[in-house]
Amino acid sequence: MKMKVTAIVLLQLFLISCSGTISSSKKEYQLTKESKPESDWKFDTKEWSLENQIFNGTGSAEHWAAITSKKQLPENYQITFDVNLTSGNLFEVMLNFEGQNYIRTYLYNIDQNIVIGRGTYIKNSDEYGKRGGPTVLKKPFDFSSNVWHKVKIQVQNKQLKFIVDENTSLECSLEKQNLSQKGKIGFLTNGKSQIKNLVIKTL
Template identity: 60%
Template sequence: MRFSYYTTVFAILLLTSCSTSISTVRKEYKLAEVSKLKSDWNSDSKEWFLKKDTLIGNGNLQHWGVILSKKQLSKNYEIDFKANLTKGSLFEIMLNSDKENYIRTYLYQIDQNIVIGKGVYDKNSDEYGKRGGKSLFTKPMKLENNKWYTIKIKVQNNQLLFSVNNQTSLECSLEKSNLSQKGKLGFITNGEVKITDLSIKTL
């Protein structure tokens, strides 16, 4: 009986550690340790770092600060966190980042919108046209610096839901909008952003 128990526990740990996904059905991913930031994400430590329980990103208009997970998102997933754009005008969540293409879900302070779009990111270039991309869906929302926003993203059965403060939301079909259906998670800022309570789970 005891042997069977330990065998089951070992198998679960092995599956979790070998998983190519940032979260699994059995485990909700949370970011709370510096070691996890280094082992699970690709970033420049000058641009993105963990201070206590807060992930802080820095960028500017010429060079956006980017952090990208090393593992894939699951096909169906939910991402929850709180974000505060303390400086700058753009905070972007990169979804299903695959090679240079990704889904843009972002808060854009200049236009006072939340947005879903089709993006491109070339890590070797800051040239115009090699980062960001076309907006597909927008919804007006009052956005301010130094204010916390609760963000929820849900992708299930190729449907994307992007919600801010449980009040303003956008939805679309990944297939109908010709958006990436697999890839990694990332964050982009052209100023300074703070992120807390990040959790990613497989649905």
């Protein structure tokens, strides 16, 4: 009987580890001391690194640094993390990234806004129009450099909520705005960005 229970538990763990999504109903994705970014993410080691449980991204106005997950986001999910932009003016979360299209959820310190938009990202191309994309919604936000900001993103029942520092938020319907409804997660920066306390969980 014990052997049977052990086999069932091991099978469940195996199925979770082989899941096509980055998180499941039984397991969250987190940055921990044991995290191995190369097993979960695609990135250029000259642009992104993980040190002391903090993702460090280095891009420029001419070349945005990108990191994308190897696994899909679940249909309903919540993402939380802290971000610090130490140079540059853009930090962006790529949601439901599939092919070349994704949902832009980003903080922009030139216009001092948080933004939801339609994104395009073509790997290995820095041409204008082959990264970023049009705005769907935006709201004023005091996006200061060298300050840690708390970000919370939820997608549930095809409704997107984007909240920064608990008091500035945007919300929209993926269907009504014709936004991508499935795909992976990624991060983009045109400067130097730090991400800590990253948790992705299934709702």
